[in-house]
Amino acid sequence: MEDAFGLSSEFVGLRNFTDVLEDPEYVSTVLFTLFFSALVTFFSLSLALLLAVQVNEVLTGAGVYKTFLMWAYAIAPPAAGLVGSLLFSPLMGDLYNGINALGFDFNHTRDGSDSIFVVVLISVWKQLSINFIFFLSGLQGIPASVQEAARIDCPVSIKRFWTVTFPLLAPTTFFLLVINTTYAFFETFGVIDLTTRGGPAGSTTTLVYKIYQDGFLGADLGGSAAQSVILMLFVICLTIIQFRYVDKKVHY
Structure with a gap:
C-alpha cells in the first residue's frame, strides 16, 4: 500500500485484493x-x-452507401462521447428533446436506465463501421458459384442466409466477436467519461473506469492496482474461453 503522494509504502500482502473483492x-x-x-x-x-x-445487394450507388457507413470509424471514442453528450444534453440536445417529445421522461443525468441506453447507443454507433467493413468484405469474398448453387438449392432468402451465407462468415464473426469484446471492455472509457462519468450513482461505471476513479480521482493507488491485476486476469480467462470453446464452432 502506498500513499497518494508516493512518499511512503507499506506491504499489506493480499489485503488490497480482498478489499476489492469484498466491496x-x-x-x-x-x-x-x-x-x-x-x-x-x-x-x-x-x-x-x-x-x-x-x-x-445494392448495385447502383454502392460506393456512396459504403462511404456513409464507414466514416464513423475515423472518430475517436472521446470525440464520439462529446458528440453524444451534446445530442443528449438536457439543455440543448436534439435527441434529448426528440425523445421527450415522444412522451418519455428521458434524462440520462438522473436515471440509470437512460444513462445505460446513452452509453450503449454511442458505443455501438462508434463500432458499427469497422464491423460493417469486415462483414461486407466477408460477404464479397464468398464465391459466386457457391451463391448461385445456394439460390438453386434454397430459394428462401432468409433460410439461405442462415444455412449457407452465415456459416461461411464464421471466421469473420469470431474475429469481430473478440475485438468487439475488447473494445467494450477498454475503448469505451472515453465515451463514458464524456457522457455520464460513470453515473448516475455508478450505474454506468465499468471496470476500466472504476480503476480511473479509484486511482486517479480517489488516490487509492493500491486498490486501483489490485483492480488492474484482476481485470487482466479476467480478460485472459475470457479470451481463453472464446478461443477454446467458441473457436471450435468456427469452420475455416
Whole structure:
C-alpha cells in the first residue's frame, strides 16, 4: 500500500485484493461491465451484419452507401462521447428533446436506465463501421458459384442466409466477436467519461473506469492496482474461453 503522494509504502500482502473483492460496489461494477459488453457486442455485430447484407445487394450507388457507413470509424471514442453528450444534453440536445417529445421522461443525468441506453447507443454507433467493413468484405469474398448453387438449392432468402451465407462468415464473426469484446471492455472509457462519468450513482461505471476513479480521482493507488491485476486476469480467462470453446464452432 502506498500513499497518494508516493512518499511512503507499506506491504499489506493480499489485503488490497480482498478489499476489492469484498466491496459490493466492485461486484456491481463487474456485473454491469459484463452486461454492457454483451449489449455493445451483440447490437454492433447484429446491426453491422444487417447493413452489410443490405449494401451487398445494392448495385447502383454502392460506393456512396459504403462511404456513409464507414466514416464513423475515423472518430475517436472521446470525440464520439462529446458528440453524444451534446445530442443528449438536457439543455440543448436534439435527441434529448426528440425523445421527450415522444412522451418519455428521458434524462440520462438522473436515471440509470437512460444513462445505460446513452452509453450503449454511442458505443455501438462508434463500432458499427469497422464491423460493417469486415462483414461486407466477408460477404464479397464468398464465391459466386457457391451463391448461385445456394439460390438453386434454397430459394428462401432468409433460410439461405442462415444455412449457407452465415456459416461461411464464421471466421469473420469470431474475429469481430473478440475485438468487439475488447473494445467494450477498454475503448469505451472515453465515451463514458464524456457522457455520464460513470453515473448516475455508478450505474454506468465499468471496470476500466472504476480503476480511473479509484486511482486517479480517489488516490487509492493500491486498490486501483489490485483492480488492474484482476481485470487482466479476467480478460485472459475470457479470451481463453472464446478461443477454446467458441473457436471450435468456427469452420475455416
